[in-house]
Amino acid sequence: MRVLVADDDRVSAEVLARTLKPWQFEVQVARDGQEAWDALRGRQEPSLAILDWMMPRMDGPEVCRLVRREMNQAPIYLILLTSRRSREDVIEGLDAGADDYLVKPFDPGELLARVRVGNRVLDLQQGLAARVKELQEALAQVKQLSGLLPICSYCKSIRNDENYWEQVDAYFTQHADAKFTHGICPSCYETVSRELDDYGRAKGRRLSI
Secondary structure, three states: OEEEEEOOOHHHHHHHHHHHHHHOOEEEEEOOHHHHHHHHOOOOOOOEEEEEOOOOOOOHHHHHHHHHHHOOOOOOEEEEEEOOOOHHHHHHHHHOOOOEEEEOOOOHHHHHHHHHHHHHHHHHHHHHHHHHHHHHHHHHHOOOOOOOOOEOOOOOOEEOOOOOEEOHHHHHHHHHOOOOOOOOOHHHHHHHHHHHHHHHHHHHHHHHO
């Protein structure tokens, strides 16, 4: 996974990069907010960004707001890094669009744990996006029935596009990708039973004559 580290303090940026690299993260370093914003819009945009709050040209919260406003479809996990630790600061950072918040001086173990959480979230988002795409493609292939269907008032056959009459189940199978099983409803069962009984009695009378 490609991680962007944005911090105008060279020592802090180097510590962050060295902490992440042994865990097989590809680390890119930005020296200020504008450089971070340019990197996030680059051809090889990072999946996760660790942004210092106070930076020249553009601070961390402003970068977060730009990402959420201009790149709202991009799956980017944003972590704000700052010495601010009050509840109001945390709320302000999260409201700006950050996904997580890490206080300086950070513990390397906590940093790695939060980055791993971000990685899991991104994996889930990508899996969900792939599933949604599959469903959209499947729905696009489903045949749709619309408009008026000419149907016989007596036998209930449907006139197809070639002006031939065919059974309802055959027509729907061709136009809706549906398969039918056949049974008999209770009302029809009673009607057929009476007809069979009447037929049996009539046949019995003919045989006795």
